[in-house]
Amino acid sequence: MELEAIYNSDDYDSEVSGPRTQSHCRGEGKLEKLRGSRCVLLVLVILGFICALLLLFITLQHISITAERDLLKTYKNTVEELNHTISSLQHNNTDLKTDKHQLEDKINDLSAQKKQLQNNFNSLNQKKLELENRVTSLNDELIEASKNETLCGLDRLFFSDEAKSWSQSRQFCRDRGADLVIIKSEKKQKIVSLLVNERVWIGLSDIESEGNLTWVDNSTLNQGFWRKGEPNDEHGIEDCVEIMGSHGFSALNNWNDLPCSQKRKAICEK
Template sequence: MELDSIYQNFECRNTEDTSEPQTLNHRQDEGKDEKCRGSRCLVLMTVCLGLICVLLLVIIIFITAERESLVKSYKNTVEEINQTINSLQDNYTDLTQKKLELETRVNDLSAEKSQLQRSADSLSQKNLELETRVTSLSDELRKTSKQVFFFISHESKSWSESRQYCRDRGADLVITNTEEKQRFISSIVKESVWIGLSDIETEGRMKWVDNSTLNRGFWSNGQPDDYNGNEDCVELNPTQDPGNNWNDVPCSDKRKGICEKN
């Protein structure tokens, strides 16, 4: 149909351009002109429709490409969001675990703090009790020994020589027959010293230098043992428990003596 229209259009142009004298009447000329104009309109409409189709095709292709691009971008965005969500969930799980661990640690530290506080309170109480006891012992000792003083020999000698050292100075080896006096003497000496106790006269019968019999001893664990049957004199060792620091040793051993003068 388009070829017929183009041919008719071409025929119309040829008819208009001819130089031959017109033999048709005026009505035929007008009909032919209308037919030519219709053919040109049809061609123009066909071209316009073709252009519109091409434009629509381009638009459709463009929209399809954009749609595919948007769909792809949407999928990528969704995937990134999902990855981000998964990562956040993992982080949240890790943080929750760390929070639980920290809470457990805090609870443990709180328990340890409470235990340490109780221990500190107990030690403070014991310290107060000891201070009170020391003060009491000091007061008692001052009351019972207002006219007594003690001194230590300058040289290490045998038990008999140390006793003679004391006697030459109007004193004698110390008699520690009470717990208060025992603890006081233990607190003022820094090394093992002779005290005025022995069983030189009668084996197994300890006597003080004033000839009084021993009623209470402050012996170290396992003492006296009279090792080799030759340990008849008594030393006081301040590095041990003040209430249990006596030991029997040979009287010939060298020690400094602690003297007591009334």
């Protein structure tokens, strides 16, 4: 009985353990499949993550390249602008150098002109001093001559107040009991020149005999006080004589022949 029970018990365990083992194996197979699916899923997730990272890297790389390209283009434009600016500045610098040279030349010219003007000014000052000394000397001579008016005849000299021809001027003098002045000495020449401050007629002409200058008292000219190159009887019509005075001319040599129809004032002598 007991053996039978045991036997039966073994059969029961055998019967029971048999199905349990099969069920257990099936469970383990499903678990393995599940684990395999999870591994595949994990791998896929990892691969997807890697792909996402790669995509992100590629995108960032593209963005970086694009930014670098834009930056390079900007640098290139900036460099071109700088080169253009440099070229413009160089051109302006060349123009400025040219202007500088021109200004230096003008400054040199002005300096030379200034020096020339200074020399002219000094020369004029020298001439002024010489003329002042000359005027002083002539005034001294006039004062000296005036001490004896009767001898020099200064009290008998007077001027007309209107410019007329030589003949009309002579008539002006004759209407007043005088005639155009006669000058026969160097001393009288200087005195008359000092009295005259413009061109006036004197009593000398060759109206009566061409080429033979005579005074209004019909005396022949023995000594003349002519300007250089005079008398020249230009065009053959200069028959009367004027005195130019000492203002701007020599007090000694200042006679000139000219047409008698010219208008001049007269210096008369009683």
